[in-house]
Amino acid sequence: MRQGHFSLAYLLALFVGPFAASQGLAATVPHVGLLTYWDCSPGTVQAEFGPFLKGLKELGYRMGESFVLECQAAGKSYDRLAEAARKLVQLPVDVIVTSSQPAGRAAHQVTDSVPIVSIVSGDPISAGLVASLARPGGNFTGVSYYAxxxxxxxxxxxxxxxxxxxxxxxxxxxxxxxxxxxxxxxxxxxxxxxxxxxxxxxxxxxxxxxxxxxxxxxxxxxxxxxxxxxxxxxxxxxxxxxxxxxxxxxxxxxxxxxxxxxxxxADYAEMLHRLAFYVDRILKGTNPGDLPIEQPTTxxxxxxxxxxxxxxxxxxxxxxxxxxxxxx
The missing domain is CATH 3.40.50.2300 (Response regulator)
Incomplete structure (x- = not known):
């Protein structure tokens, strides 16, 4: 998978999460939750979410300054995705980001209020995740490469x-x-x-x-x-x-x-990078249900x-x- 380059310092900063910010700052800036099938080690998160995090950085977000990153993992078990999603909701987080439909589906089963931004591999409409591509409704949006x-x-x-x-x-x-x-x-x-x-x-x-x-x-x-x-x-x-x-x-x-x-x-790195746009819009007040599901054209x-x-x-x-x- 094509990935952006991240320095060791950046990766370390990535995983100190709320510890990188003062308690007061952590309470006032948005919390972005990553939900992964794999694990929350720095190398794994770089491989899975690197383009997304790069996108956030390009939009002006700074770890520990303008947002706090949280991560919960299923430890390579589909059955534990819902539990991991529930932990993010309980923290709480302001938005949940996933790179796969199984993870997005699990989050959707757990919460109908926390915004979810995800890559979708199947048909999000028939899966019951959204009402339509143009107007998803509810709390789910992102990029679908299914055809x-x-x-x-x-x-x-x-x-x-x-x-x-x-x-x-x-x-x-x-x-x-x-x-x-x-x-x-x-x-x-x-x-x-x-x-x-x-x-x-x-x-x-x-x-x-x-x-x-x-x-x-x-x-x-x-x-x-x-x-x-x-x-x-x-x-x-x-x-x-x-x-x-x-x-x-x-x-x-x-x-x-x-x-x-x-x-x-499709270009997975580009789709992941695009998720940053959705998170930015949501953190600035846009309802996820009003953000159309995008589809790659190439x-x-x-x-x-x-x-x-x-x-x-x-x-x-x-x-x-x-x-x-x-x-x-």
Missing amino acids: TELTAKRLELLKEAIPGIVTIGVLANPDVSYLPFEADAMRAAEKLGIGVKLHHIRQPADLDVAIPEMKKESVQAIFVLPDVMLAGEAAHIADLALEQRLPTMAWAPWYPRNGCLLAYS FELSINLKTANALGIDLPQTVLLMADEVIE
Whole structure:
């Protein structure tokens, strides 16, 4: 993931939070709460929220001076996201910021009053998070990169990159089955005449069984569906896929950067950076329900040529010319 550079001093300042400000100041400046699936260590928060924090800084916010940062984490458990969100509400905070729909959903289930600013991977309307994109209503807003055709586009690109594919192995986390990606993948595969071998992955160790099993099932490629847990396993998936000599198409640019073959995605760093705009507006008095949900207008194809060479895949020139990022 593309991230801004933060000095050690800045990262240290980030995590002293309310301790960086006097008690009087901490009581008068707004408190921004980060809700994360991972943990609240400096390195993790930099990796997950770096562009957002950079955006706040560009808008004139100074840690410990004009706002206080709080963080609560689920410790890599979807089941603990609601508890972490509840802790932020109880502190209290003036706004909750998340980088994923599962975290945003958990916060939304906990509070209908504290503003929530989030990246949304699924359809925020059908998920019950907002009334509409133009006028969300309620306390939830942010950026959504969901489009029903996005999964189909990834599959089309995979088929164009590797002509002759007839069966794919799909990695999906059933803990986020409320998201639409499994159904989207099934419809897209059927339309393209591609068979699907679906493997549910609840924990990283499941990958060690699923990917070798895919090879036995004679799949020609692996198709990774959006999921926060799987996002952290990009290198693991890449290593296992290479061992089994299977190309992989995923949904975020850090997959090819970690050794997977292909990814087609929105610019995550830009979406995170944009969340700072929403927080700024909310802290200045705008109702989150009046801030339209934005959607990215461009998507990027990332290709790892080193992986293609290792797999003996000669990618068509048409695919290479479409690439926005080529890793050699």
